[in-house]
Amino acid sequence: MKRNASVALLLSASLLAACSSTSEPLDKKLDYKTDGPKPQGASLEVPPDLTAPQIQNKYTIPGSGTASLAAMDKAEQQQAKAAPVPSADNSGVLSKVDNVAMQRDGNQRWLLVKGKSAAELWPQLKAFWQDNGFVIKSEEQDIGLMETDWAENRAKLPNDGLRKLMDAVGIGGVYSTPERDKFRIRLETTANGIEVYFSHRGMYETYIDEGKSETMWQPRPSDPQLEAAFLGRFMMRLGLNEDQARQEVKQADAPVKNARAQIEGDTLQVVDGFDRAWRRVGLALDRIGLTVNDRDRSKGLYFVKPAKNELDPKGKESGGFWSSLAFWKSSDDKDSTSIKEGAEYRVQVKDAGEGRSQVQLLDSTGSTLNNSLSKTVLSKLQSELQ
Structure with missing residues (x-):
């Protein structure tokens, strides 16, 4: 990708990022914009929770021939009775969610x-997410x-x-930061809600x-504070002031508990119920x-x-975006412990009783893997689950 920022700009952006990391999540300054054009038709969609504009015929002359003023008034009254009463869900305002x-x-x-x-x-x-400057790349509502x-x-x-001047003449895009972010959103239906x-x-x-x-x-590294910032903003979207x-964010900032994940053989033992x-x-x-x-x-x-690898056009030769994480890629393409391109794996979570669970890496057939790849993946998970 073409690099447009100067050295001074990069330094200032880094300083701003460093300063913002110490503030509360909701104080983060966010103004996202996705590179490239938005998907066709996105600007013409009716926003969620807004009804499509009602096509009315209140000025159509009722019946055939000439119409009296009384007939027109009667027609308007009938249409008013038939029109839907505005509610929290169709008035253009997102319905409030108290619960x-x-x-954390x-x-x-x-x-x-x-x-x-x-x-x-x-x-x-x-x-x-669209209102916050992101383009939805993929969505699978069924899962x-x-x-x-x-x-x-x-x-x-x-x-x-200078930036204001360039924005005014339509060339503000020459300014760019050396960072990009994306998010994966997941919904889980539970007995509690x-x-x-x-995940960033x-x-x-x-x-x-x-x-x-x-x-x-x-x-x-993934930024938990940035995740919290968007979670807090979505709470406000749902009706909280x-x-x-x-x-809510402050209450969720409880001290981190002691280590609760240990690797034993080919299994990650987690001190958590299923x-x-x-x-x-x-x-x-998602994070690893x-x-x-x-x-x-x-x-x-x-x-x-x-x-x-999504952005680096050089892909494998240059290391690519995710390849530098290196836990699924071996320098030897014949190494049986490296994840093969396009291969699918399974991560299984089992209830071990007494408030504990077990996590294992399986191959596509459901067989347990017990090699350096498994140990490395479990090690990455262990770091996230502490």
Whole structure:
């Protein structure tokens, strides 16, 4: 990707990022914009929770021939009676959800929403991310998975006079930061309500030659604070005011508990009951770069593949975006312990009783893997589940 930012701009963006990491999640400055054009037709969609404009014939002359004033008044009254009464769901205002709370376990956060079905939340989630400058790259409502495209937080750009001038003449796009973000959204239906998860993936652009003429995208750690910022904003979207959302975020910032995950042989032992372990493993998989294509909660199975290289056009030769994580890729393509391109694996979560669970990596046939690949994947999960 073409690099437009100057060295001074990159330094200032880095300083802004460093400063923002110490503030509360809802204080983060967010102004995202996705590179490239939006999907065709997106601008013409009727926003969720808004009804399509009603086509009325109130000025049509009733009957044939001439119409009297009394006849016209009578027709208008009949149409008024037939018109739907505005409600919280069709008046253009998102219906308020009283029972929404932020949950936290370790450095993982999610929302628990009561009184709404997954089908009702789905269009609100889609509109929320679009309104925040993201393009929806993929959505699978039947399994509760949505993913945004990569986007740039332009709030990290300096807001100086030169940029304002270039924005005014329509060439503000020459300013760019060396960071991109995307999010994976997941819904889980539980006995207590709908759980909403936002998992962040980030990357930064770096020079790969001494002459600084060529760049490559590299992964950067997921940002739990950024996840919390968007979760808090979505709570406000659901009807909470800013003070209520801040209070929920603050209550969720409980101290991190002691280590609760240990590797024993080919199994990761987790000090969590099945329900909690299931949700935490799902979010951890997104964070470590294993894409969940499907899941079967009744069997405790996540069907996963390594996330594809999406931005670096050089792909394998330059290392690619996710390849530098290196836990699924061996320098020897014949190494049986490396994840093969396009291969599918399974991550199984089992209830071990007494508030404990077990996590294993399986191959596509359901057989347990016990090799260096399994140990590395479980090690990555262990770090996320502490």
